[in-house]
Amino acid sequence: MxxxxxxxxxxxxxxxxxxxxxxxxxxxxxxxxxxxxxxxxxxxxxxxxxxxxxxxxxxxxxxxxxxxxxxxxxxxxxxxxxxxxxxxxxxxxxxxxxxxxxxxxxxxxxxxxxxxxxxxxxxxxxxxxxxxxxxxxxxxxxxxxxxxxxxxxxxxxxxxxxxxxxxxTEATTEMLLADLRGVDLEPRMTGRQVGDGFVMVARLAGGIHRVIVGERGAPPRRRTGPPAFAEVADLWKRLTGDDISHAEPVWVSAFGDATxxxxxxxxxxxxxxxxxxxxxxxxxxxxxxxxxxxxxxxxxxxxxxxxxxxxxxxxxxxxxxxxxxxxxxxxxxxxxxxxxxxxxxxxxxxxxxxxxxxxxxxxxxxxxxxxGLDIRYDVGGGANPLLGVRLPHLPLTVGNRATSSTELLRPGRGVLLDFADNAVLRRRAQGWRDRVDIVTATPGVPPEPTLTGVTAVLVRPDGYVAWTAPGSHRNVDSSLARWFGPASGRRR
Structure with a gap:
């Protein structure tokens, strides 16, 4: 290979x-x-x-x-x-x-x-x-x-x-976009209906303004390259009455609403x-x-x-x-x-x-x-509302060191957080130490409300919770096997 x-x-x-x-x-x-x-x-x-x-x-x-x-x-x-x-x-x-x-x-x-x-x-x-x-x-x-x-x-x-x-579905409407220098327009991040079209203005870094303009009922053209800025300026003036043709275009593009x-x-x-x-x-x-x-x-x-x-x-x-x-x-x-x-x-x-x-x-x-905060994955069922959702940023103490759940995820490995100093739990997870970090930690004060009553959490490398104690239908070792493969010595 x-x-x-x-x-x-x-x-x-x-x-x-x-x-x-x-x-x-x-x-x-x-x-x-x-x-x-x-x-x-x-x-x-x-x-x-x-x-x-x-x-x-x-x-x-x-x-x-x-x-x-x-x-x-x-x-x-x-x-x-x-x-x-x-x-x-x-x-x-x-x-x-x-x-x-x-x-x-x-x-x-x-x-x-x-x-x-x-x-x-x-x-x-x-x-x-x-x-x-x-x-x-x-x-x-x-x-x-x-x-x-x-x-x-x-x-x-x-x-x-x-x-x-x-x-x-195919695109039904074409939108034109241009990033401009040398123009001062009122920002409209949420857009505005104008006559038979739609306009938006966003202020970017470096004194650049982004304008987006579209006309209802104007289907996408067959293009071999980006539209000319004159096309953007003409449509802008037709819909708003304002002249932006004097601006310097940094980037011009077109897109549609195909789904x-x-x-x-x-x-x-x-x-x-x-x-x-x-x-x-x-x-x-x-x-x-x-x-x-x-x-x-x-x-x-x-x-x-x-x-x-x-x-x-x-x-x-x-x-x-x-x-x-x-x-x-x-x-x-x-x-x-x-x-x-x-x-x-x-x-x-x-x-x-x-x-x-x-x-x-x-x-x-x-x-x-x-x-993107509404995402919830099916991780195997259970009663705890943390299951399948992202773990919020948690201030933690590990030993005498202040850290956080965010910092513990930096290496891109799974993390098993033991909040109850549970030796039995840590022993059951030993077979996955080569890909999961087992950490005994104390949550910050006051603790995150979603952690009320939670004694342990298994977090995938992408930050989503795969198992909690209590509240999961699976044992920790079966959840570890599901997301990280068999324990060492039993893997293929």
Whole structure:
């Protein structure tokens, strides 16, 4: 094998996965058709859940200065994310180019091989390995690996070559986007209905303004490249009456409201993550954030399988968990599309939702949906509300040292937190010490309310709770075996 895993695509999903695999000691090569980072801003922020993910891996410091806030929207209707009381606010001013630079630097430092200027051409799945054909500066070459992961975007060549089904709906409306210098516009992060269209203005770092404009009933054009800035300026003036033609365009792009999702995230030795698996109307940056979290879910599972700790069946949980997350994301972005792109006929719906969103329960429900904090995985059943959800940031004392659950997750291993100094529990978990850290800890004061009565917690490497005591139907050793494979001495 040339590598254990070959990843096609060096966007946020691909680079996040490369870093996660290298953190676990897996040999990985990333192939990317662009010879260098594009420098395009694209996605400009992170949801609360992605901020937690980056914090758990120590990545926030790599992003430089950025602004955070609790303001969001659902279909253009203002939404206060702060009602969730999360430890992190969403980041609003991080261009995707900065994200990619940070993730690439981390993956490279950990030993990932990133091959830019190499275009994916074809693949063969032999059942026990895959062969990938790419074209690079020296011509065509073949790369053999145990697994292939397609992170190559909405027009994924890997998805097409592997024969994944990609059902959904075609785009009905085209939106134009431009990042501009030399213009001063009133920020409208939640968008605004204007005549027969929709406009949005966001203020980015470095004095750059992002404008998005769309006209109802204007279907996507067949384009071979980005639209001219004059097209953006003309539509902006037609809808708003304002002239922005004097501005300097930094980046111009177009997108639509197509909604599609693959029926399976894994076919044999080929897996998909990010936009390769799901496309939709960009709404609050959910696509990029979901892609990063796809990779966060997949990385540790693929590493355990490749190390021989866990059976291949563990990879099936990647599909069952992340396909459902993607399905729910597509449902909420389609609902937002109706609110944003609908005409006068959608106004009664906007009016009703504007009333409902004032109720705290409704606001919390929608805020959790767009921030990624509503995710709950099926981890085997039990009564404790922590099961299957992310573990909140917990201040902890281990011995005489102050630490936190976030810091304990930095190495990318499972963590068994023993809050009751239970020697029997620790003894039962000894067979998994090579992949799970067993930590006797004391929660901070006052303790997190969700920990009331909890004496132990098993946390997966992605920060989700797999077992609690009391409250789980399984014993700790059966939960450890389910998520980390058989105990040492009994593994295949």
């Amino acid at each position: 040339d590598a254990s895993v070959v990843i096609v695509g060096a966007g946020p999903a691909g680079l996040m996965l490369a870093g996660e695999l290298r953190l676990a000691g897996i040999d990985v090569v990333v192939v990317e058709r662009h010879p260098r980072c594009t420098g395009e801003s694209r996605g400009i922020g992170f949801t609360t859940r992605t901020m937690e993910v980056f914090d758990q891996r120590g990545l926030l410091r790599r992003l430089g200065d950025y602004q955070t806030g609790n303001t969001g929207h659902f279909g253009g209707l203002p939404l206060d994310i702060g009602v969730l009381g999360a430890a992190h606010e969403a980041a609003r001013t991080v261009p995707q180019s900065v994200t990619e630079e940070a993730l690439e630097a981390r993956a490279t430092e950990l030993g990932a091989r990133i091959r830019r200027g190499h275009e994916f051409l074809a693949l063969q799945d032999f059942g026990d390995h895959v062969a990938v054909t790419v074209r690079g500066p020296g011509g065509e070459r073949r790369i053999e690996a145990r697994y292939l992961v397609g992170c190559d975007g909405g027009r994924s060549g890997v998805r097409k070559a592997a024969g994944f089904d990609f059902p959904g 599609r999702q693959v029926t399976e995230y894994r076919r044999g030795r080929v897996l998909l993550a990010g936009d390769s698996a799901h496309v939709h109307l960009p709404a609050g940056g959910q696509g990029m954030n979901t892609g990063v979290q796809d990779s966060y879910n997949l990385g540790w599972k693929l590493a355990l399988v490749l190390h021989g700790y866990a059976p291949e069946a563990l990879l099936d949980t990647y599909h069952s968990e992340r396909h459902e997350v993607g399905r729910r994301m597509l449902a909420n972005t389609r609902a937002q599309s109706l609110l944003v792109l609908g005409g006068a006929e959608a106004q009664p719906l906007r009016d009703v939702l504007s009333e409902l969103i004032r109720y705290p329960e409704v606001a919390r429900h929608l805020a959790a949906k767009v921030s």
